[in-house]
Amino acid sequence: MTTDNDPLAAAKNQLQELEQELSQRLEEAGRTDDRPKMDAAVGRLTFMDEYQQHKMAEHGRRNVESQLGRVRAALVRVENGTYGKCAHCGIDIPPERLEYMPETPSCVQCQGRA
Numbered sequence: 001m002t003t004d005n006d007p008l009a010a011a012k013n014q015l016q017e018l019e020q021e022l023s024q025r026l027e028e029a030g031r032t033d034d035r036p037k038m039d040a041a042v043g044r045l046t047f048m049d050e051y052q053q054h055k056m057a058e059h060g061r062r063n064v065e066s067q068l069g070r071v072r073a074a075l076v077r078v079e080n081g082t083y084g085k086c087a088h089c090g091i092d093i094p095p096e097r098l099e100y101m102p103e104t105p106s107c108v109q110c111q112g113r114a
Helices: 007-031 044-080 095-100 108-113
Strands: none
Touching: 007 044
16 A cells, blocks of 8 residues: 555554654653752752753653644544644645644644634
């Protein structure tokens, strides 16, 4: 079965690959303990640098978790037959938007209102 003629199958493959990539990134991030350590810090500024890096990594993990949730929701929409339709107004989401953000549940107009 080729996905060239089936845009829904191509989108599903793209979403599954993205889900796998994001899951792997989360798993790798979970293996490291990047919490700032007082005994490793040479001074207050060094600790603050470590703390800032920790917070940035934490924020990055939350972003990946959020995107992974959106990807999984998009895969459910593929299975339900609602993928590519705006969850708010029901119109078709432009293919260019889905190509750029395959996990998006809404059209540009509705996203702008949210």
